[in-house]
Amino acid sequence: MASGPLKICVCGGGENAHVVAAFSASNPEAETRVLDLDEDEATNWGDVIDKKNMMLTINENDGTKREVKAKPRFVTSNPKEAINACDLIIFAMSALDHEQYLKAIEPYVGKNSVIVGLPGKPGFEYLCNNVLGSKAVFCTFLSFEAPSWESKIIEFGTHVEALSAMRVLVGSIVRGKGICRRPPLMCLQMIHGSKPLFRPSRHFLEVTLMPNTFIRPVIIYEEWRKWDGKPVTEAPLFYHGISKETAELLNACSLECLEIAREMTTSESVRADLTDVQELHQWYMERFKGDFSNNADLFSTITSNKQLADIKHAMKETDDGLVPDFDCLIEDLEAGLVVVKGIALIIGVQTPKTDELITWCQDKVGKEYLVNGELVGCDVATSRCPQRFGLSTIQAVVDGRLMEQ
Template sequence: MMKVLLCGGGNAIHVLSSYISSRDDTHVTVLSLFPGEADKLRDAIPEEGIRCINDLGDDVYGKPDAVIGKAEDVPKDLDIVVFALPSFTHEMYLKALKPYVKAGVTIGAMPGEGGFDLCAIHNLGSEFCRHSNIFALETLPWACRILEYGKKVEVLGTKKEVEVIVSPKHGTTKDEVVTEVLHKLVGRLPELDPADNFLAVTLMNINSVWHPTISYGFYRNRDVTVPFDEPPLFYYGADEYTGEKLSKISDEVLEIKRVLLEKYPSLHLHSLHHVSEWMLRSYGDDIGDKTSIYTMLRTNKGYRGLTHPMREVQVEGQTKYLPNFRYRYFTEDLPMGLIVTRGIAELAGVKTPHMDDVILWCQEMLGKEYLVDGELKGKDLEYTRAPQRYGFDTLDSFMEVNHYLDDA
């Protein structure tokens, strides 16, 4: 019997609860630390369980064995802990669970934005994590939404392939074992594709480059207090300057890669590419004009119609739109994304003037302070996953404590 702990209580937890509880070989507990959510969810789930309707034609029913609101009530000897939560809550869960999980457990996040491993190691300890399996999925395996709270959830789209990182690696067997276990839990699709290591994935986090930079490029010469009649297009609205800025920031990330490989030649960073290469690999023939990043953004079928995150406002009885800087493009892709990369650059001694332009603008829009006088020392650094926030001030200690050289 595999003992599974699911952390959270939203859309993704509904899907996971249904899928995993429908199996005969699992014991499932849901933990929500959000005040009142555990009671509400427990009361809402009917005897037959949560119904999950999905795009693969399966209709699944599963009822978790328990829904709890306190970490001290988690079962002993958990085999696997899955966070399906916004990343700003990960630390709270790790701190709460620390006394109740044993080394050897498999613990991870879907999605696990940049630096999930840093957060886990900081909170659970480097030795604990060396003897456990820390994993992250690059994204949620499905687009999903609750149709009826506690009763019915819909998977709108299942991804075909999702990258999974497992750390530390002790050869491929362990990787495969964890991937196999995870595979059982997320359903027959997507395929889980093992990635190089957390460092490569953190530096290749495409959202951390795309979202802040495209937002900066679009709004940089605009008055952000003037409402729009319609939400403006996100990718199709990018200009040539933005395409070049994305390219230059990606060059800065590749300079970090160069410096790291010079210092640690056996490090695996094969999956870290320029964003233009990532774009061609990910979208291929969906792209109409492959001349430059600018043309690729504006002719990628997969990006058609997607708009900037906005909030509605009423102006003289009419609905208008203002930028929503509280959206995850800023609240997650900056502190758990670009700031993490910027912190690694600082440790590696790599100058990042283009990244800094974007960070300085975004932090002003967010009302936060991360980068000050060219260094990550702002008052809001403690809410990020930058290495500096965890006290790392040398590249060697950062690489060693976080096990990046273990499998090199």
């Protein structure tokens, strides 16, 4: 193994960046920097850690809490300073901010760079290849299906709480021509400890087509599609408040993902083994093993999952009460549903439930992606679907880039 500490740059300024930075900085084998492109946030965070350590509170499986001290080497809004000589660049922010960060770091990305989406979300590889251009073939990209831990900031810059983590976190690895100083998957496991267990997929499209992409938009759709527009007094439970009809729609969306994966796996024109794409019930049972009391079906598995028990719908306050906050649906569309739909169109798979979801969600956020079953809306240009990047063949979708790149 190479000598010297592992140099890690954690990108972002929210709760996800806080918890990943704290886990990394608490490990003596890692030298951790933070890149926050919000100059005011970076200055405030840097001032805090100059005076005292970060505190990481970890919720253990047995209900106890463990506290760990952590101190990143520095926090900066300067990409050159943050990226210099890094072994691992971890994107720990909303997928909507990925493009901004990629463009900021692009001049300083070297031939051996490793860029990790934690989570990456569908279309991460397409975006990385597009922004980094000719550099991309030398870089290694990892993209995970979810954050490593659900977390919340107790005090900005100084105290973050790691609330819960899935048992298994699956991520793709697209290896470039450059040489990684240390195996990136092993590095992620090292800084996080035993939980979650980081596991590689066979192909990056397996992570893209995992059915968890649909979970949040489906639950929001089923909860609010018949809403009369009047404010409510209390936010409804998110996971534990779903109906059996919601579970049925989740299953239907899951089957559409499986059909896309089957078509690509059996295609005679490409070689893409996507046999590990799972239906949603199987996905839940593996990711949350031991956290539910009833796994008879998808509805029971979700509604008896103790990790998900207290989560409620995101709401906005008004003078008359609470109304749903649909803003999260933009990320679910641009780095989720629209990407899946784009792949389905190229493969030739019908996705009526995905279409139904996109149509409703885009209306709620004032966007336009899908028009008469085609991705020709004015907001496709801000999404991560393959069509945005000129990828129009099955081979290009599988490769993640145009061959001339």
